[in-house]
Amino acid sequence: MRVVIAEDLALLRDGLIRLLEAFGFEVVEAVDNGPSLLRALTTHRPDVAVVDVRLPPTFTDEGLKAALEARKEIPGLPVLVLSQHVEQLYARELLSDSSGGIGYLLKDRVSEVGQFVDAVRRVAAGGTALDPDVVAQLLTRHAREEPLQALTPREREVLGLMAEGRSNAAIASALFVTEKAISKHTNSIFGKLGLPPSEDDNRRVLAVLAYLGT
Amino acid sequence: MVDGGWGGVVRAGLLTCVRGLVQAVLSQAACIPLFVVTVLSIAFIPIGVGVVLAPVAIGAMRGLANAQRVWAAEWSGVPIPVPYRPAQAGGGPFRRLWGLLRDPATWRDLLWTLLNAPVGLLLGLLPACLLAYGLEGILVAPWLGQITFYGWGPFWPLDAWGPIGIVAPMVLGAVLLVVSFPVGSRILKGHALFCQSLLSPARTALAERVRELAETRSETVDASAAELRRIERDLHDGAQARLVALSMSIGLAEELMKHDPEAAGKLLAEARADSGQALTELRGLVRGIHPPVLAERGLDGAVRALALSVPFPVDVRIDLPGRPDAPVESAAYFAVAEMLANTAKHSGAGRAWIQIEHGGGRLVLIVGDDGTGGADPAAGSGMRGIERRLAAFDGTMAVTSPPGGPTVVTMELPCALSSPRIWPSSGTG
Numbered sequence: 001m002r003v004v005i006a007e008d009l010a011l012l013r014d015g016l017i018r019l020l021e022a023f024g025f026e027v028v029e030a031v032d033n034g035p036s037l038l039r040a041l042t043t044h045r046p047d048v049a050v051v052d053v054r055l056p057p058t059f060t061d062e063g064l065k066a067a068l069e070a071r072k073e074i075p076g077l078p079v080l081v082l083s084q085h086v087e088q089l090y091a092r093e094l095l096s097d098s099s100g101g102i103g104y105l106l107k108d109r110v111s112e113v114g115q116f117v118d119a120v121r122r123v124a125a126g127g128t129a130l131d132p133d134v135v136a137q138l139l140t141r142h143a144r145e146e147p148l149q150a151l152t153p154r155e156r157e158v159l160g161l162m163a164e165g166r167s168n169a170a171i172a173s174a175l176f177v178t179e180k181a182i183s184k185h186t187n188s189i190f191g192k193l194g195l196p197p198s199e200d201d202n203r204r205v206l207a208v209l210a211y212l213g214t
Numbered sequence: 215m216v217d218g219g220w221g222g223v224v225r226a227g228l229l230t231c232v233r234g235l236v237q238a239v240l241s242q243a244a245c246i247p248l249f250v251v252t253v254l255s256i257a258f259i260p261i262g263v264g265v266v267l268a269p270v271a272i273g274a275m276r277g278l279a280n281a282q283r284v285w286a287a288e289w290s291g292v293p294i295p296v297p298y299r300p301a302q303a304g305g306g307p308f309r310r311l312w313g314l315l316r317d318p319a320t321w322r323d324l325l326w327t328l329l330n331a332p333v334g335l336l337l338g339l340l341p342a343c344l345l346a347y348g349l350e351g352i353l354v355a356p357w358l359g360q361i362t363f364y365g366w367g368p369f370w371p372l373d374a375w376g377p378i379g380i381v382a383p384m385v386l387g388a389v390l391l392v393v394s395f396p397v398g399s400r401i402l403k404g405h406a407l408f409c410q411s412l413l414s415p416a417r418t419a420l421a422e423r424v425r426e427l428a429e430t431r432s433e434t435v436d437a438s439a440a441e442l443r444r445i446e447r448d449l450h451d452g453a454q455a456r457l458v459a460l461s462m463s464i465g466l467a468e469e470l471m472k473h474d475p476e477a478a479g480k481l482l483a484e485a486r487a488d489s490g491q492a493l494t495e496l497r498g499l500v501r502g503i504h505p506p507v508l509a510e511r512g513l514d515g516a517v518r519a520l521a522l523s524v525p526f527p528v529d530v531r532i533d534l535p536g537r538p539d540a541p542v543e544s545a546a547y548f549a550v551a552e553m554l555a556n557t558a559k560h561s562g563a564g565r566a567w568i569q570i571e572h573g574g575g576r577l578v579l580i581v582g583d584d585g586t587g588g589a590d591p592a593a594g595s596g597m598r599g600i601e602r603r604l605a606a607f608d609g610t611m612a613v614t615s616p617p618g619g620p621t622v623v624t625m626e627l628p629c630a631l632s633s634p635r636i637w638p639s640s641g642t643g
Contacts, residue, residue, distance in 0.1 A: 053510070054506070054510065059509075060509060060511070061510040083506075084497065084500075085497055085501070087507050087519045087522075088522040089507065089518055089519040089522055092522070106493075107493075108489075108490050108493045108494075111489065111490065112486070137522075137523060140525055141522070141523075143525060144525055144526075
């Protein structure tokens with residue numbers, strides 16, 4: 001799997017290269033600024049890009065802008081955005097074209113290597129990987145509302161993991177239950193929220209996120 | 215004044231007379247009624263009518279005073295700066311009225327309308343009178359003095375003085391006529407100086423400003439010192455302590471690796487959890503110092519991000535053609551954040567709105583909610599802190615929060631905007 005990495009801190013960039021290469025990814029280019037990122041993305045057309053939000057030259061949201069720009073040119077180009085902080089505003093912008101292949105994680109999550117690599121693979125496959133912090137904010141934002149209050153605590157937990165972009169199998173293993181139990185929960189959740197049930201993981205995630213108003 | 219030779223002198227002299235007459239008429243026709251109306255409308259404040267009338271009367275008085283300021287500068291070269299305090303933004307009619315009554319310039323204006331009635335009349339009439347008396351001495355007195363009982367100047371009656379009674383008024387009248395031109399313009403200038411003494415900012419206003427600046431400066435210095443102490447303590451007890459624990463765990467794991475790999479693995483997992491905790495704390499700290507989204511997106515994006523983080527819908531309307539300076543931007547952001555946090559904590563609001571715009575050299579921030587109201591800026595330390603922070607930039611805060619709501623907080627910060635934003639608004643807000 002071919003990866004482009006954008007990270008301006010050499011220490012983290014080298015760490016990411018080493019980590020991804022250890023898991024069999026091929027790092028085709030690692031850049032350290034916004035304009036080079038846009039060029040690298042459009043010329044290499046990688047299977048997935050791992051991008052830091054804040055990059056030179058402006059040290060603002062150069063990375064995010066470049067990623068969004070590249071996705072305009074290459075729709076659905078899988079991009080996993082990493083940041084020191086997560087903002088729902090950015091999550092919205094990333095998810096707004098609803099074509100999938102989007103990840104948005106705190107940089108700390110890289111330390112949970114297995115889960116991080118899993119998230120990169122999921123995004124590369126056109127799925128979603130949303131940081132638990134973003135999902136938690138979304139859920140608290142809607143916590144007062146009627147349909148969400150009708151969910152059992154377990155269902156809310158499942159909804160959260162679903163919003164992160166995890167498959168039934170992944171949710172099942174995270175909660176130490178069977179996949180069948182999870183699919184029962186998801187059906188119940190979709191019923192209570194009035195969403196059309198879907199077996200397609202990715203479409204399901206997008207429906208949930210749209211419901212939560214990202 | 216002597217540009218056009220004698221013709222110019224005469225024209226200028228006549229102009230001076232006309233201007234003096236205008237002053238004299240206004241001193242009676244405008245100053246006296248305005249004084250009476252203003253005093254009465256202020257006296258009627260307790261019975262309510264005055265609340266509506268007083269601002270109108272004071273406004274009219276300011277209009278006349280401003281006209282006088284312009285004339286003093288244009289006619290006599292006497293500059294009179296406008297002393298009024300900036301009007302209170304937002305707030306009810308009472309707050310506006312209170313602002314007017316608290317402005318010392320209002321009372322000095324009132325004193326001016328009273329004193330200008332005699333002074334303006336006298337000084338306004340004098341130039342024309344000098345001219346008229348000179349003309350009378352030349353043209354009227356010598357002849358009339360021969361026909362009937364008539365006097366002019368020191369000569370009473372004129373016919374008792376023989377030929378002197380004919381020549382003297384003509385000579386003295388001519389002298390008076392010539393002298394009346396330079397003297398008239400000096401008299402007019404004298405009136406302008408009289409107006410200047412009452413209509414320019416009082417020296418106490420400057421002293422008050424100095425005191426105010428000293429106060430806000432010491433408050434700002436105190437607040438930032440306290441902030442630095444808090445950051446130091448948070449780092450010392452939080453992230454720094456966690457990093458120490460982290461390096462200890464890793465060191466221990468290194469030792470254990472050879473003979474107890476399982477325990478070493480457990481320690482490493484703990485270390486990772488600790489590092490996550492330290493990062494979370496650092497993130498919180500950074501957010502409190504300068505939110506990253508503010509650095510990345512400016513006030514516009516940061517406020518939109520803020521609106522998304524509270525558990526109720528927030529309408530955001532922002533119209534900023536550029537970015538304020540970073541310190542102003544930061545103060546504005548934290549002010550909005552504090553108000554929104556208050557709304558979330560106390561008001562029980564179902565929705566809130568934020569409006570930010572820039573006009574007349576001021577950044578105006580309005581935060582409102584449909585909650586239960588009753589917010590008291592004096593009670594909450596948070597609001598007080600924001601008021602202090604805004605005061606450092608000469609900013610103001612006005613709160614209206616009647617019991618039962620709605621609460622509307624209007625904040626104003628004088629500032630200029632820098633170059634227009636580079637990135638267009640994403641439009642996803």
